[in-house]
Amino acid sequence: MNMYAFQKLPQLVDKRGKLVHKGSYSKRKNGVNSITTRVWHHSLTKLSAGGSKIESFADFHVRTNGWPEIAYHLIINPKHVVDGKATIYYCVDIAKRSYHVGNSNTIGLGICVIGDYRTDKLDTPTLKSIQDLHAALIKDGIGKYDKAHNEMPGYSWKDCCVYSYQKAFKETLADNLPVKGTEPTEVPGLYTIQEGDTFWSIALKEKKDGITVEDLIAANPDVKPTELKVGQTIKLGAAKNTYTPTPETPKKEQSAYKYPLPSGVLKTGSTDKAAIKQLQNALNAVNFKCGTADGIYGAKTKDAVTRFQKVYSPYEVDGTYGPNTKSKLQAVLKSKGY
Ligand SMILES: [Zn+2]
Incomplete structure (x- = not known):
């Protein structure tokens, strides 16, 4: 050869x-x-x-x-x-x-x-x-x-x-060799999915104008991030601040949400049954199924959290629920109207 x-x-x-x-x-x-x-x-x-x-x-x-x-x-x-x-x-x-x-x-x-x-x-x-x-x-x-x-x-x-x-x-x-004088080009309002794209690679890796994964999720409620198809159109530039609450709109109290999310860290072995139940109900609501909400952080719950993280925070997939997973989960709940 x-x-x-x-x-x-x-x-x-x-x-x-x-x-x-x-x-x-x-x-x-x-x-x-x-x-x-x-x-x-x-x-x-x-x-x-x-x-x-x-x-x-x-x-x-x-x-x-x-x-x-x-x-x-x-x-x-x-x-x-x-x-x-x-x-x-x-x-x-x-x-x-x-x-x-x-x-x-x-x-x-x-x-x-x-x-x-x-x-x-x-x-x-x-x-x-x-x-x-x-x-x-x-x-x-x-x-x-x-x-x-x-x-x-x-x-x-x-x-x-x-x-x-x-x-x-x-x-x-x-x-x-000066840095190329690139005029900042405007982010297009819509974006067509190309081969190999994920919400993560589109929003977070490129981080344009502060468009976050949460914004993309909230602005594209009908799009399943796990099933992006080549040629499919999503809101990109238009998604900016869709999730981020504006200062004038105070955030709802957590308890005012249909699926309130617990704070702190939950993982295998955690004993706060009420908090684990809240997490399980929320995961089930957004179709990361973990079985009956029984308040036990067992294999099914850990698996659902892991699957959720793989889609929404792939740099920290550990099956443990913490503040970052909470904010992503809140965004997904919001995108579903909860
Ligand atoms: Zn490149």
Whole structure:
């Protein structure tokens, strides 16, 4: 099997099949020939953050979003530099169609530079690897065009990739690379679900204009977050502040709700039967069934809480009910009119 020029780059590390995955992406219809566009991303995680690494991205994409593999084909890591060049990880075979640009996945090659370039800056080792990879891909005839994620259809509102990839292809000094002057584009009122989307990835990961998962839930009562369909339209920009109460509207007293929620922490072994019953009634009301409300935090209740968290707070799935789960559950109850 012939190796591509990009595979021979000395700073490239082959991670294909070595990261967390659940199955495999499907092959592109015409294999590598299907690729027309090299799509440039950033990870939107600060370089200084502990989670700014490929293992965490794979975990998020596979375990949280339920995708088969990590989103990007190639990832550049500014934090690992060898011989003056940032390491490039080859994560997903380029003949496969990965999830990184929704409806354009078939034609897009996903290249991600780790960092949040709204505040982080590209340094020289990273620029060198961007240039090496770009030149090698051109030599290999992989793709014809370069585009930022937010230049792809349906993504003009996205803060990705933010850095100027065109300048990165040419320039060597990070100081000469100002953050791309992106006009803040307005978040569209409606949003069409693309492959691989979740409420979480749409609202919280992109966090535009303070639109929260709670807002999305409240503004889209007929949409089941667990069953999003490609092509389905949801309220996005229009969802802003749907849940967040305005200062003039005082929050209802908890007891005034049909399903009042207990405060504090409840978990396996908790003994506050009245509080557990309230939680069980609320979970049943929003269709995260936990059986009869018997006031016992048993396996069924823990399972229902876990399933709820997987959908609404996937960073903290522990089967324990606390303040965060409470606020999410309150939002879901509100979206159902309770
Ligand atoms: Zn992106």
